Amino acid sequence: LEYESKRIAPYNKPGFITEDTFRLKNHHLKHLKRFLHGIDCDGNEYPQNNIRLEDLDYVKLKEYPIWRSQVSKKWNPTPPKTNHTILTELTTIRAYFEFLLDKGYIPKPPEFRKIHRESLRVNRRDYLNVREYTQTLNTLRKWSNATNITPTNSFNRKLAYQSILIMSNSLCRIGELRGLRWMDLEENDNLSKEDRKIGHLIRVRKEITKTGIPRTVQSATTKRFNTIRELCGIPKVRGSKFPHIPPEYKQQYILHTYNHPEKQLGKSNWDRMWKEIRDLCSDRYWNMKNISWYSFRHTGISFSVSRGVPLLLLSRNAGTGLKYIQDVYYHHESESKATWETLQQNRKFYDKVNHHKEDMLIDMEDVVQLVGD
Numbered sequence: 001l002e003y004e005s006k007r008i009a010p011y012n013k014p015g016f017i018t019e020d021t022f023r024l025k026n027h028h029l030k031h032l033k034r035f036l037h038g039i040d041c042d043g044n045e046y047p048q049n050n051i052r053l054e055d056l057d058y059v060k061l062k063e064y065p066i067w068r069s070q071v072s073k074k075w076n077p078t079p080p081k082t083n084h085t086i087l088t089e090l091t092t093i094r095a096y097f098e099f100l101l102d103k104g105y106i107p108k109p110p111e112f113r114k115i116h117r118e119s120l121r122v123n124r125r126d127y128l129n130v131r132e133y134t135q136t137l138n139t140l141r142k143w144s145n146a147t148n149i150t151p152t153n154s155f156n157r158k159l160a161y162q163s164i165l166i167m168s169n170s171l172c173r174i175g176e177l178r179g180l181r182w183m184d185l186e187e188n189d190n191l192s193k194e195d196r197k198i199g200h201l202i203r204v205r206k207e208i209t210k211t212g213i214p215r216t217v218q219s220a221t222t223k224r225f226n227t228i229r230e231l232c233g234i235p236k237v238r239g240s241k242f243p244h245i246p247p248e249y250k251q252q253y254i255l256h257t258y259n260h261p262e263k264q265l266g267k268s269n270w271d272r273m274w275k276e277i278r279d280l281c282s283d284r285y286w287n288m289k290n291i292s293w294y295s296f297r298h299t300g301i302s303f304s305v306s307r308g309v310p311l312l313l314l315s316r317n318a319g320t321g322l323k324y325i326q327d328v329y330y331h332h333e334s335e336s337k338a339t340w341e342t343l344q345q346n347r348k349f350y351d352k353v354n355h356h357k358e359d360m361l362i363d364m365e366d367v368v369q370l371v372g373d
Contacts, residue, residue, distance in 0.1 A: 012212025179208030
């Protein structure tokens with residue numbers, strides 16, 4: 001970890017890792033340490049279980065994926081829900097042992113039991129359908145406009161509500177939104193005067209992307225960013241292009257700490273507000289779905305897929321792979337009216353065939369016509 005800490009960079013680039021990646025690696029290796037050295041979930045150490053690298057138990061180590069997947073109140077009380085998570089941990093652990101091998105601390109790398117990764121369809125992000133999304137927004141609008149709270153909380157809630165609308169329409173990740181500055185917003189000169197009242201460009205810098213690759217996003221969120229500008233008390237420059245910001249404000253964060261535009265709104269604030277949102281909406285609207293901040297981006301992508309937006313354009317705008325969208329974002333079909341009608345057509349077809357199964361001859365055109373009805 002000391003070696004890895006020297007590779008930390010402020011954003012993704014070849015040969016380096018981000019602070020979040022380092023934190024994740026540290027978390028993964030803590031699980032390995034607990035497994036190898038007998039440290040329970042409360043942090044209690046058992047010296048008799050401590051081992052040296054030269055005495056590494058390769059047979060025991062091979063069983064790590066199985067151990068990690070099983071519940072143990074003392075050693076592993078909350079195992080990962082998916083094999084995908086365990087395999088991600090194994091990537092870190094294998095890299096750790098490769099490092100030890102290169103340094104000559106161990107004679108060979110360990111092997112691990114094979115476990116199968118779930119398909120992308122199984123691991124897809126949960127999203128909200130139209131009814132769930134509308135119900136959620138109605139509740140959160142009231143939540144954001146509450147008057148019996150402090151000015152700071154009122155400001156934060158209004159930012160959170162606008163962020164949800166921006167995420168759903170721009171398809172930006174929550175981390176990208178948090179890092180946006182006013183200078184990243186531009187008017188889209190290719191649009192008509194009327195369309196510019198709705199749409200604009202977001203220049204997502206490489207420093208704030210998940211992939212380290214910059215991209216330009218077309219987003220129908222002019223109204224949302226104007227609302228945030230007014231909320232922040234930034235004067236509108238008349239006759240200027242969107243976002244109508246005076247030059248001295250362009251370096252400020254859009255989603256910032258109350259009265260401190262030079263600071264991003266902190267993670268603890270986002271976490272606290274998400275808990276409030278979940279308490280308000282989870283049981284009432286989301287049923288058993290696992291909804292998070294990211295789900296609003298996934299909701300926007302799902303709506304775009306259902307509207308028939310070309311997938312190549314959609315993948316570029318969302319900053320994700322074309323194949324990933326093809327493999328993952330078709331869950332709307334299982335709930336759509338078109339799918340119901342298609343299923344009913346097939347059902348009518350086979351009902352008709354079964355009704356005449358005792359007859360040697362049936363009118364094929366008569367049966368097939370049902371499919372087109």
